[in-house]
Amino acid sequence: MMSAPAPLAGDLMPTTRWICVPVFSLFAATATAVDSPTPAPVPARQSELARLLRDDCGACHGMTLQGGLGSPLTAAALADKPRDGLVATVLQGRPGTAMPPWQPFMTQDEARWLIEKLQSGHVPAVPKP
């Protein structure tokens, strides 16, 4: 005798998930709006910025960002500094010092994303070639 075909219960799962996703995203959006409104760049751009940070910023601030010609960009060094001021320094540079403006190479959101990463000590990883 043949056994009855499997019930359709398995098909209900994806439906449930689709209902959950928008609800969850709403929560996430609310949480980030309060905390950190900066949209993260797309992954490919994150990799480019990680490379820029290591190769270009690192040329002055040190490959491990502990400082060199430029001041250290470690979480400890930046933690207490106002974020807006640091973002402005990245975009406009600091006149009278070697710190150049990076406005031609990144958007305000990207500069803010980088500063958030540096201040939290989560330096974006450079992907292996």
Ligand code: HEC
């Ligand atoms: C040509 C050298 C040079 C390069 C390249 C450079 N910087 Fe700087 N940067 C400096 C110097 C020098 C200072 C310190 C200026 C001063 O004395 O106030 C500085 C200051 C800063 C500050 C302020 C730090 C603080 O404690 O107030 C930030 C943030 C910063 N740089 C980020 C970056 C980032 C991000 C990049 C790459 C996109 C970068 N810098 C590339 C030389 C450089």
